Amino acid sequence: MSKVVVIPCSGMGKVYGLIAREAALKVVRELKKDEAETKCLAYLVTGDEEIKNYMQGKKCITIDGCPKMCAAKNAKEAGAEVIEELKSIEFAKEKRAMKPGTATNLNEEGWGVVDYIADKIVEIIDKMEVK
Amino acid sequence: MKETKVGIVSCSGEECLGGTISRLATRKVLEKLRMGETVTICLPLFIAGGEEERLFAKVFPTIAVDGCSKLCAMRATEKYSGKVNAVINVAEILGEEIALSELVSLKELPENYEEMVDKVANEICRKIDKIISDILTKEALEELESEGKSSGGCCCGSC
Numbered sequence: 001m002s003k004v005v006v007i008p009c010s011g012m013g014k015v016y017g018l019i020a021r022e023a024a025l026k027v028v029r030e031l032k033k034d035e036a037e038t039k040c041l042a043y044l045v046t047g048d049e050e051i052k053n054y055m056q057g058k059k060c061i062t063i064d065g066c067p068k069m070c071a072a073k074n075a076k077e078a079g080a081e082v083i084e085e086l087k088s089i090e091f092a093k094e095k096r097a098m099k100p101g102t103a104t105n106l107n108e109e110g111w112g113v114v115d116y117i118a119d120k121i122v123e124i125i126d127k128m129e130v131k
Numbered sequence: 132m133k134e135t136k137v138g139i140v141s142c143s144g145e146e147c148l149g150g151t152i153s154r155l156a157t158r159k160v161l162e163k164l165r166m167g168e169t170v171t172i173c174l175p176l177f178i179a180g181g182e183e184e185r186l187f188a189k190v191f192p193t194i195a196v197d198g199c200s201k202l203c204a205m206r207a208t209e210k211y212s213g214k215v216n217a218v219i220n221v222a223e224i225l226g227e228e229i230a231l232s233e234l235v236s237l238k239e240l241p242e243n244y245e246e247m248v249d250k251v252a253n254e255i256c257r258k259i260d261k262i263i264s265d266i267l268t269k270e271a272l273e274e275l276e277s278e279g280k281s282s283g284g285c286c287c288g289s290c
């Protein structure tokens with residue numbers, strides 16, 4: 001099975017963008033190295049043929065920091081099959097972590113949300129593998 | 132003088148250290164070094180957002196900050212929004228090997244990462260200062276020219 005592409009929005013102005021980014025990185029660099037990877041979202045935005053060809057039909061999990069849903073929209077635009085559209089703010093609410101840090105750095109609460117989202121993504125990937 | 136803010140669009144790339152440094156340096160400029168003189172936008176909003184977001188580089192003189200020589204922030208901004216006034220390539224400042232390192236998370240950053248952020252942030256500030264000074268010079272020249280025209284004489288002030 002080809003790797004699942006995990007794409008965070010990495011929103012520049014919002015802590016929830018940074019949380020999305022760190023959660024994606026935790027999955028692709030620590031928890032699911034062999035099963036998941038990420039691609040630079042800004043590269044997808046350029047619309048280059050190379051990345052569009054790569055993303056064509058790829059199973060993709062997106063994590064967005066606000067209702068604009070940039071990662072999900074751009075991944076679809078690039079031709080990926082988005083199987084889950086996650087919202088980092090929803091997970092922060094579930095964890096009652098409403099002061100998770102800033103768009104530059106996370107505090108303990110923020111890293112807690114990162115771990116929580118990363119675990120959810122691992123669950124999603126594990127389910128896909130079973131199927 | 133009109134108040135001029137400079138727009139900074141960072142690639143914030145997720146695949147290499149250059150992307151993380153582009154993000155951290157941009158944040159440092161926005162929050163500390165040039166607070167109040169700068170604005171940013173989430174780059175993927177050029178596609179996910181509306182007309183207002185796509186006007187960004189037309190409304191603000193804009194600097195693209197890219198993590199590597201693919202220059203995604205510059206190319207995406209110019210494709211969807213408008214011409215940028217300057218480009219910063221982290222790989223040019225720190226070297227390809229460092230910029231393309233796979234240590235991307237804030238938890239994995241090399242010990243001397245703050246030095247790297249400072250180098251890039253200072254370069255962004257240099258570009259901001261140049262853009263603002265060019266705008267001020269242009270405005271001053273235009274003002275002198277219009278004063279000269281309205282008084283019907285030379286604008287040098289000494290004759």
Ligand code: SF4
Nearest residue numbers: 009011065066070173
């Ligand atoms: S989803 Fe929201 S926070 Fe994330 S990049 Fe888009 S506008 Fe920014």
Ligand code: SF4
Nearest residue numbers: 040142144198199203
């Ligand atoms: S410029 Fe390089 S680091 Fe930045 S988004 Fe593009 S490929 Fe990624």
